[in-house]
Amino acid sequence: MTRELHLNLFISGRGHHETAWRHDGSARRALTDIAHYRDLALAAEAAKFDSVFFADQLALGDEVEHAARGDLEPITLLAALATLTERIGLIATASTTYSEPYNLARQFASLDHISGGRIGWNIVTSWVPAAAANFSLERQHEHAERYARAFEFVDVVSKLWDSWAADAIADDRESGRYADAGRVRKIGHRGEHFQVAGALNVPRSPQGRPVFVQAGSSTTGRGFAARYAEAVFTAHLQKESAIEFYSDLKTQTRALGRRADQIVVLPGISAAIGSTEAEAARVWEELNELSHPSVGLARLKSRFGGHDFSHLKLDQVLSVDDFPDPSLVQASQSRAQAITALVARERPTLRALLHGLAGARGHFTATGTPEQIAATIEDWFVSGAADGFNVMPPILPTQFAIFAEHVVPILRKRGLFRSEYADQTLRERYGLDPVASAFFDADETYRQRSA
Template sequence: MASTIHLNLFVHGRGHHEAGWRHPSASRQPLTDIDYFASLARRAEEGKFDSVFFADYLALNDDIGHVAGAALEPITLLAALARATRHIGLIATVSTTYSEPFNIARQFASVDHISHGRAGWNIVTSWLPHASRNFGLNAPLALQDRYERAEEYVRTATQLWDSWADDAIVDDPQAGRYADLDRVGPIAHEGKHFSVNGPLNIPRSPQGWPVLVQAGSSPAGKAFAAKFAEAVFTAHLRKESAQQFYQELKTLTEQQGRKASQIVILPGLSATLGSTEHEARVLSRELNELTHFQVGLERLSNRFGGHDFTGINPDLPLSADDFPDAGAVQASQSRSKAIIELVTREHPTLRQLLHRLAGARGHFTLAGTPEQVADAILDWVDSGAADGFNVMPPVLPRQLDLFIEHVVPILQARGRFRKEYEHTTLRGHYGLDRPAGR
């Protein structure tokens, strides 16, 4: 029997295209307006999406003068959305580099209680230099150091979530007994990076732990995901790359003694939809023409650790020699490698490359009809490249509406996507086991 696909909505400003905020079909609501985000989450819930996801950045982006950004803090946002929705999973990014396990374990346990079991934590290690300077560091930690800290961080957080047994709360006013102290205990964690006694000061939440999500695709990122991740957001420009990543990560997960079914792999998909392929391509060109060249250039430079691309003629074909070694990049190595592979394969001009990346920063982009998009989704899933997709509409809310109104019904008609929610938790939506706990 063909597997049911998973769909997560990745909300990014007014759309994932760099110039999406400028398009006439984009929302004009402020990015500090909870009603904007609530309307998107409810719309995704109407479309029966598994979850909605909010990334986070710990510094003001340099391109704020030309790109809409500076939105709400994500855990606060999840708590508000938990009361605005009923079924959809709620995922937010929190860095392990610039926070402490006790606080984050407590906050995510709270959101899981508030949402009745719909919380997910996207674990990141933070590589932006200007973020490090906001937390008293002159430079970011090296990639291996970030992942070493992250591993201890997650182990500490899970110990805190397990410091209460599920049945620890007795709540017997007649006997004057609220909690069974034999079912609550310290974790007494003493490690290289953290010293945390515990226990957590909130009982175990409906899911036991929030769903653990991860997005790194470097060797260190994949090793981390195989140990801990239950869902993975990943970026691939081509199906062949996604297939290789999918098989490798499922194998690494099994080598950690885990079931391959207990890690859900969701590549990003930014689909520009039109009633005809021509209409979709026209919209894609319109968006590219609205981009700001210097913004794209600075983003590319940041992706490669500050490399200077300004001396390159923007209208001559690129080669791999125009880029630094991706293996030496301390930021997102997997994304840097994918960009160099694209250049080697297609030899776009710098201007063309920036347009390509403006659509979704290195994720799979597609302009076409609902049938073409649905076919692509099913092709990737059935070819062993994905368990579903991290849906990244280029313009919000219009392109999300089109996806829900036209792509989702095709997937449902083919028996590959739910028509109603069958579970009450995010773990249920993703088909994940609940951690056993104490």
């Protein structure tokens, strides 16, 4: 089977650059207007993208005066988009730290039914320190503690999604038999973090469960991804680090007895595209000219678990000594490591660093013509750095329109990307195996008993 490039549209406000909301090329609709997200999802569906994706944070943040914040809650948003789209996959972020397994399992099973099997769950442990105070906690749980809870959380929801056989519902009006109670099981989970009786009160969904998506790239995050993830959104500033991550994750996946093709690696790419290189470069210049230093400093502080950078001068050349040890950061360790590696490699000024992170927050940024962007995507794809990309346009909708209208046709001409959808479920589109059922071993006995 020919390897196929996967493309996902990461929808964030009016674009991934923090000043996109002020740019003339961005949407004018409110961030709470469903039409904004509907139009982007339909545009991605028309371009035959695999899916659209929504991140989430559970705290407002301190930069709301100069940054667009306050968009819709993603699980609710997916329910609406599921009725407005037909084929494109829909992925929402939900936290294992600030959710309960039973509620989350109900929500995502319902979404998978509503969408006809197009749902993915982006599993996060929530790195933003300020979230803890919104959930009756005095402090944020430490990195290792959050992941310990996450491992058990995924185990519990997996059991809940598997507590119904696919054929449990008979819906036989004549006999008065709605379901076969023997095909629905309590899970009886008792663990360190959760005690859940089950069964789930939503039947088995079209995919069996949502596609598992994960975004952490720390050592612990990689181990979690190798065990559970089926698609990984990862951030890399250089192709070399992306290749190392890709190879390591696939190796860890195989070591756990999984096939490497059962985990799709999708680095983020935020591309400024123009008819010439100069025109594309001007996109970043226009966006950076609109930036406010307080937004970048607030984001940097959050990435490093609350470390204060306000004493640094904007035009000061940075060194790694200006940053805390990223291995001790209790927020986003992988992103902190990427930022300090960039500082060690390039020695930027604080202003230059903030401008660089404003566009994609540690993801790869590209600048060029459609042909150049397509060539970069192909290079990463064939070099073992990616199975596809999490496309993060700096301005929405204009930069995505250029990507869809000019980059995607080039990828098709090169035989890398589909022209039509062939599969209905998101799981099928990613080339993933069906989800095994706990009832599978008993299926033959069941059929003989029911004959």
